[in-house]
Amino acid sequence: MGSHRRLVQTSGFNRGAGAALGVLSAAAAALGAVPAVAAPSDDTRAEVDRLYEEAEHATEAYNKADERADSLREEVSTAQDGIARQQERINSMREALGSLAGAQYRSGGLDPSLALLFSDDPDEYLDKAAVLDRISAHQAGELKDLEVAMRELAQERSEAAFKLGELEKSRKAVASHKRTVERKLARARELLNSLPSDERAAYDRASRSGRLPDLSGAVAPSGRAAAAVAAAQSAIGMPYVWGANGPTGFDCSGLMQWAYAQAGVSLPRTSQAQRYAGRQVPLSQAMPGDLVTYRGDASHVGMYVGNGQVVHAPYPGAPVRYDPVGMMPGATVTRP
Numbered sequence: 479m480g481s482h483r484r485l486v487q488t489s490g491f492n493r494g495a496g497a498a499l500g501v502l503s504a505a506a507a508a509l510g511a512v513p514a515v516a517a518p519s520d521d522t523r524a525e526v527d528r529l530y531e532e533a534e535h536a537t538e539a540y541n542k543a544d545e546r547a548d549s550l551r552e553e554v555s556t557a558q559d560g561i562a563r564q565q566e567r568i569n570s571m572r573e574a575l576g577s578l579a580g581a582q583y584r585s586g587g588l589d590p591s592l593a594l595l596f597s598d599d600p601d602e603y604l605d606k607a608a609v610l611d612r613i614s615a616h617q618a619g620e621l622k623d624l625e626v627a628m629r630e631l632a633q634e635r636s637e638a639a640f641k642l643g644e645l646e647k648s649r650k651a652v653a654s655h656k657r658t659v660e661r662k663l664a665r666a667r668e669l670l671n672s673l674p675s676d677e678r679a680a681y682d683r684a685s686r687s688g689r690l691p692d693l694s695g696a697v698a699p700s701g702r703a704a705a706a707v708a709a710a711q712s713a714i715g716m717p718y719v720w721g722a723n724g725p726t727g728f729d730c731s732g733l734m735q736w737a738y739a740q741a742g743v744s745l746p747r748t749s750q751a752q753r754y755a756g757r758q759v760p761l762s763q764a765m766p767g768d769l770v771t772y773r774g775d776a777s778h779v780g781m782y783v784g785n786g787q788v789v790h791a792p793y794p795g796a797p798v799r800y801d802p803v804g805m806m807p808g809a810t811v812t813r814p
Contacts, residue, residue, distance in 0.1 A: 696784020703767025
């Protein structure tokens with residue numbers, strides 16, 4: 479029996495040892511799998527990149543709404559000036575009609591046949607009657623003109639009211655997009671500050687390099703493209719400021735708009751609109767001065783400057799700099 483008990487104990491030990499070995503084996507496998515899982519700091523950097531991308535998209539939406547608001551403000555101002563001029567015209571017409579009505583009353587107080595019967599000078603009366611007929615005809619024309627002017631004024635006021643409503647919507651959109659950008663940028667800064675100092679420095683190192691790439695042999699296809707390239711290069715080192723289009727800070731599309739303005743060319747404000755502000759060319763045929771938009775929604779834009787390099791305003795905290803043209807997916811090229 480004792481021998482049996484020893485056998486039982488030995489058998490139990492083998493089962494326990496096997497289970498323990500299985501646990502150790504699973505633990506070893508789990509430990510071996512750790513390097514394949516993103517480290518927390520890697521997740522943080524990826525989240526920062528995502529927030530910057532979303533903030534940039536919201537920035538371009540902000541720029542579009544702000545541009546629309548500016549346009550509507552001009553339209554409303556023009557409409558209000560037109561309304562004021564039309565109102566002055568109507569006031570003048572009313573005064574003139576009042577004068578005609580007074581003259582008619584003074585000349586036509588009696589029935590025409592009785593006035594002729596009692597007139598001391600029938601010829602003089604007939605002359606006055608002819609003038610009165612002309613006054614009445616003129617008055618009818620003036621009344622018609624006044625009616626048309628008042629209809630036009632009502633239409634202008636209706637259009638101005640609609641534009642004011644659209645302006646208010648655009649202002650609210652600007653404010654909403656601004657809040658979105660600020661919220662995402664604040665979260666990105668918070669995450670960056672949570673990184674160890676050496677990792678945070680590594681994240682920003684590329685943005686601080688500012689090294690001049692080899693652009694020898696890069697020739698712009700036109701004088702205006704060359705001027706735009708020179709302007710963009712002059713902005714190297716300037717800070718990224720969302721919603722800004724120079725001259726002391728830029729977002730991505732603001733830099734492109736400002737650079738081409740220095741060459742006498744007017745570009746739209748947003749990267750999405752800039753994508754279609756010229757002729758589309760293949761990336762393989764890009765030339766200095768071409769606009770390169772990125773991502774499927776064209777939410778980022780830079781300027782090709784030759785030898786596989788673009789100048790762009792990357793994101794908050796990273797100044798205007800050079801980067802490889804293939805830095806982001808979905809590159810499309812536009813030649814203004």
